[in-house]
Amino acid sequence: MKAYRGYMIDLDGTMYRGAQRIEAASDFVKRLRSKGIPYLFVTNNSTRTPAQVAEKLSSYDIPAEEDHVFTSSLATASFIAAEKQGASVYMIGEEGLRSAIRDKGLIPGAEDADYVVVGLDTALTYEKLAVACLAVRNGARFLSTNSDLALPTERGMLPANGAITAVISASTGVKPTFIGKPESIIMEQALKVLGTSKDETIMVGDYYETDILAGMNAGLDTLLVHTGVTTRELLANYPRNPTYAIDSLDQWNV
């Protein structure tokens, strides 16, 4: 096993399971911290700010400050700012996306916006979808924080951002650019934040189709931990294996 000098780490299913602590996850991050190895939590969740995510992690006894967190909202706002400084953005989303867009100096737009950005929004309305469709038909560049289709909650699987995004792509016939995992857009940005090179960095997660594919797409080694979605049995269905697969982060030496 290689000694990695940078870790990218998924959240739900890897660091906790919904409201449930994962003891081995807390110990794992503490080991990284005590050895001074840089780590960054990379999440498709667009609704929370990095500070809110860090607070949640701390409540699970996982050492995390705001700058250990990289969200699909941060990645999306950075992507826009790099393409067009001061662009106008029509946004469907919550506080995490709203503050990321504002912090990058982007300005609110409507039917005439330069960009339409869709993130999960539990206050979604028909009117928000209508404005997004009009803006895309008017030529706005169409971005979506992530393509996740279903959101695990205590009520069951609810519609996630990729499903909401489908309204606009179906109605306009324009396909969005997705930013979050498994796309490499978020990973390339996260690498810059982490400050390590690809060959010394590993992506750690529980879900093959987002975390592991994101690592592979970005050319990183990958560590699948069977504490979430992709069990050992499900993994057997994929043609390409992650670099490592383990049952618990207790089995991993940093």
Next chain:
Amino acid sequence: MKAYRGYMIDLDGTMYRGAQRIEAASDFVKRLRSKGIPYLFVTNNSTRTPAQVAEKLSSYDIPAEEDHVFTSSLATASFIAAEKQGASVYMIGEEGLRSAIRDKGLIPGAEDADYVVVGLDTALTYEKLAVACLAVRNGARFLSTNSDLALPTERGMLPANGAITAVISASTGVKPTFIGKPESIIMEQALKVLGTSKDETIMVGDYYETDILAGMNAGLDTLLVHTGVTTRELLANYPRNPTYAIDSLDQWNV
């Protein structure tokens, strides 16, 4: 030209264009009425009741009572009642769908409903989509009034019912049964209401992909009138022609 004994007629683009009258349409329906030829307006619009549609037609000087109107909401409610009398239904939609479901003796349901039905709903919320997804995952039969993707309005093209329905199909992986044009479900029901046989009935409309295909799928003769979506130029792209194509209903002898 055959003498048809029953007419099915589309609304927007055929009888009027948005808020604009089509003089020839009014004259055409008056000719049908004076000869005592049965006609039925067959519309994918699920939001209005037949009485509301008839009132709108009357305001364009088109002779129409409630029982001249057959909506995708009526077809959907009839479809459910025929499959399971007294079924529970979780509905996304407006007054046209709500009253059609109630009038068929179906009862309101939620996450445990027998059926999920999606019609256009400008008061759509995330919560409505969430309940629909939970019900479909719980095994509810998934219906949608129609598959239209974009709704022409004075503001531009807004998301239509097929695009809204895509949230639920994308998130759950379950494909809906569509009821409205171009499906033959609505046409078979409309034929029973009209009371004429297939070989003596013609479908009249402006849009190849809903009206003309609906007629073809149901085995009817078809009349395309170039007052709406499908122009003479666009028609040249389709491999199969309607039975007749004319520029104005003035050119048609009933």
